[in-house]
Amino acid sequence: MDLTTFLQQLINGASLGSMYALIAIGYTMVYGVLRLINFAHGDIMMVGAFFTFMATAAGLPFTLAVLLGILGSVIVGVLTDKIAYKPLREAPKISLLITAIGISFFLENLFNVIFGGVPKAFSAPDYLTKIFHLGDVYLPITVIIIPIVTVAILSGVLWVLYRTKYGMAIRALAFDIPTVKLMGIDADRIITLVFALGSALAAVGGIFYAVSYPSIDPLMGVIVGLKAFAAAVLGGIGSVTGAVIGGFILGFTEIFVVALFPELGGYKDAFAFFFLILVLLFRPTGIMGEDLERSRF
Amino acid sequence: MKNAIIKMLLILLTLGIISWANQTLDSYTLSILNNIGIFAILALSYNLINGVTGQFSLEPNGFVAIGAYVTALFLIPAADKIDMFALVDPAPIVLEMQARFLPAIFAGGVAATLVALFLSFPVFRVRGDYLAIVTLGFGFIIRIFALNTPAYTNGAMGLNDIPANANFLWIGSLALFTLIVMLHIVYSKYGRAMKAVRDDEDAATAMGINTFKIKTVAFMTSAFFEGVGGGLLASFLTTITPDQFSFLLTFQLLIIIVLGGLGSMTGALVATVLVMGSMEWLRFLDEDMVLFGMHTGEHPGMRMVVFAILLIIMMLFARKGLFGDRELPEFIKAKLKRKDEV
Numbered sequence: 091m092d093l094t095t096f097l098q099q100l101i102n103g104a105s106l107g108s109m110y111a112l113i114a115i116g117y118t119m120v121y122g123v124l125r126l127i128n129f130a131h132g133d134i135m136m137v138g139a140f141f142t143f144m145a146t147a148a149g150l151p152f153t154l155a156v157l158l159g160i161l162g163s164v165i166v167g168v169l170t171d172k173i174a175y176k177p178l179r180e181a182p183k184i185s186l187l188i189t190a191i192g193i194s195f196f197l198e199n200l201f202n203v204i205f206g207g208v209p210k211a212f213s214a215p216d217y218l219t220k221i222f223h224l225g226d227v228y229l230p231i232t233v234i235i236i237p238i239v240t241v242a243i244l245s246g247v248l249w250v251l252y253r254t255k256y257g258m259a260i261r262a263l264a265f266d267i268p269t270v271k272l273m274g275i276d277a278d279r280i281i282t283l284v285f286a287l288g289s290a291l292a293a294v295g296g297i298f299y300a301v302s303y304p305s306i307d308p309l310m311g312v313i314v315g316l317k318a319f320a321a322a323v324l325g326g327i328g329s330v331t332g333a334v335i336g337g338f339i340l341g342f343t344e345i346f347v348v349a350l351f352p353e354l355g356g357y358k359d360a361f362a363f364f365f366l367i368l369v370l371l372f373r374p375t376g377i378m379g380e381d382l383e384r385s386r387f
Numbered sequence: 388m389k390n391a392i393i394k395m396l397l398i399l400l401t402l403g404i405i406s407w408a409n410q411t412l413d414s415y416t417l418s419i420l421n422n423i424g425i426f427a428i429l430a431l432s433y434n435l436i437n438g439v440t441g442q443f444s445l446e447p448n449g450f451v452a453i454g455a456y457v458t459a460l461f462l463i464p465a466a467d468k469i470d471m472f473a474l475v476d477p478a479p480i481v482l483e484m485q486a487r488f489l490p491a492i493f494a495g496g497v498a499a500t501l502v503a504l505f506l507s508f509p510v511f512r513v514r515g516d517y518l519a520i521v522t523l524g525f526g527f528i529i530r531i532f533a534l535n536t537p538a539y540t541n542g543a544m545g546l547n548d549i550p551a552n553a554n555f556l557w558i559g560s561l562a563l564f565t566l567i568v569m570l571h572i573v574y575s576k577y578g579r580a581m582k583a584v585r586d587d588e589d590a591a592t593a594m595g596i597n598t599f600k601i602k603t604v605a606f607m608t609s610a611f612f613e614g615v616g617g618g619l620l621a622s623f624l625t626t627i628t629p630d631q632f633s634f635l636l637t638f639q640l641l642i643i644i645v646l647g648g649l650g651s652m653t654g655a656l657v658a659t660v661l662v663m664g665s666m667e668w669l670r671f672l673d674e675d676m677v678l679f680g681m682h683t684g685e686h687p688g689m690r691m692v693v694f695a696i697l698l699i700i701m702m703l704f705a706r707k708g709l710f711g712d713r714e715l716p717e718f719i720k721a722k723l724k725r726k727d728e729v
Contacts (some may be wrong), residue, residue, distance in 0.1 A: 100646065125516075126516075127516045127519070127520060128666065174699055174702075174703070177703055178702065178703070181706065183515060183516060184443050184515075184516075185702050185706055187443065187516050187519060188645060188698065189699055189702040189703070190703050191638065191641065191698075192695050192696075192698035192699040192702065193695075193699065194601045194691060195638055195691060195694075195695040195698070196695035196696060196699065199688040199689075199691040199695060200692050202687070202688040202691075203686045203688045203689050204686075207687070207688070219499075263472075283433060316520075316523070316524070316527070319520065320524075323517075323520075328534035356531070356534065357531060357535060359527070359531060360527070360528045362524075362533045363524030363525070363528055364528075366521065366524055367509050367521055367524060367525075370509070370512065370513050370517060371509055371512055371523060371716060373513075374513065374517075385619070
């Protein structure tokens with residue numbers, strides 16, 4: 091592999107990793123607070139992409155469409171929590187997991203019924219489809235924008251988590267919900283905030299995905315969602331920085347393994363799970379997790 | 388002694404009904420019954436690992452796929468295989484695989500069991516929702532392998548013209564056999580150990596139960612019958628492709644065992660009839676309907692929306708399902724007793 095290809099793949103990997111990272115944060119935050127693998131999180135990402143798609147199809151400017159997409163995801167994400175997860179806070183974990191699977195299936199099939207299962211072409215505005223040539227390196231503008239926006243968003247999330255009262259409340263919830271309630275904090279409001287934040291990031295990830303692959307379908311969130319979950323576990327579930335690192339590792343690995351061993355291309359979607367299984371076997375706490383019961387964010 | 392005679396009579400009676408149904412009913416009714424029979428085998432065995440042992444596995448689709456492919460490869464004549472494999476030539480071992488119906492089904496079950504044995508080492512290192520994700524991942528990987536090893540599976544095109552040996556006599560009797568085996572396991576020493584693992588794994592370990600062994604036995608038994616069910620499915624449908632063994636299959640089985648009550652074998656059986664029956668009955672939802680003079684158009688997936696809502700509502704309001712974790716006779720006894728007390 092020469093330098094040009096290497097650079098090319100490095101940039102592709104960063105772009106793919108950004109998407110995984112954005113989605114993985116939602117998994118890790120919800121798990122940190124509720125100990126729930128939010129199965130429907132990948133579908134929340136799909137919802138965001140579809141809302142954006144509908145808004146652009148209705149003729150709205152792209153920026154507004156993106157905002158509507160994020161808003162749509164946030165509403166669906168928060169409603170999911172209010173309707174399906176909140177009544178089960180005291181129930182066994184497995185009941186919560188089954189409900190999450192139900193929500194995931196509900197969203198996938200609802201969008202399948204409304205839009206049909208055929209992938210829809212996602213039309214991004216012209217300024218997002220430009221391609222640069224830097225020497226021999228071929229750079230679609232999205233590949234440059236995605237990592238930059240991701241880093242900016244992540245800084246924002248970390249700022250919220252570590253420099254605001256809300257962030258402090260989220261971190262406190264991850265330690266001990268009953269005690270936090272005794273301190274006079276409205277736990278349900280903070281959990282809503284967690285779902286809103288996670289869904290918004292997932293929507294951004296979904297829109298990036300839609301712009302990069304220019305097509306969307308109701309099942310697009312399944313595989314990406316599972317991979318992002320694997321990334322969250324790889325980084326150490328509960329840790330936001332870990333989720334980001336996990337996302338990037340996964341993105342780079344996927345791109346480079348396929349570039350180096352093209353014959354493994356068909357197994358691309360399986361890498362995330364091999365990773366996941368290896369991590370769970372040898373270091374169940376992931377990269378950033380110190381101790382599964384201790385580390386939160 | 389008296390009980391044993393009653394049991395034998397019941398079994399003979401059921402077998403008689405199955406063979407009567409197989410000869411007299413029309414092919415449409417029989418195809419629904421076949422579907423119910425196969426899903427009963429799958430749901431009963433899925434219930435063993437998920438409901439009775441409490442290990443939330445999400446990979447029955449993987450084991451069903453293994454059973455279906457192995458059985459299909461044993462059943463299809465070698466000449467047909469050469470014609471069918473369009474992408475690459477079939478591997479030599481694929482051409483050598485030839486067996487009659489029952490051995491082929493059995494081989495499907497054994498293959499799934501061996502894979503389960505191999506997978507149990509990584510899977511049972513984790514618990515709870517992590518186990519769910521790891522098994523989901525394996526179910527996924529098995530499907531990816533089916534897509535990417537065309538010398539064995541014919542890739543995305545799948546296998547077709549599988550000899551249709553599976554009639555209701557076979558499917559019904561094997562479903563009955565599965566129910567009997569499962570009930571025996573549930574009421575045996577192993578069944579009690581499995582329930583102990585489900586209710587409190589640490590306490591079970593403290594009581595001297597080798598929890599890893601118990602979980603592996605449950606996982607392998609479950610995989611065996613899932614493989615057998617997969618083999619029957621292959622022969623019943625005569626065509627299989629990797630896409631048939633997606634997570635959708637697991638989801639359907641999950642709905643069935645949750646509806647029946649996690650851990651109740653008779654509940655799983657009743658729920659299979661209800662769910663598969665209503666799948667058939669609700670077929671109109673997916674088709675074009677005329678509502679208030681307007682055509683709704685075809686909506687493939689509408690039924691699944693309904694079932695997803697059903698699952699969510701059940702988890703929110705009726706988490707125990709039909710029978711809780713009791714079997715039908717105990718459930719009836721408990722109900723009657725409560726009435727007496729009132």
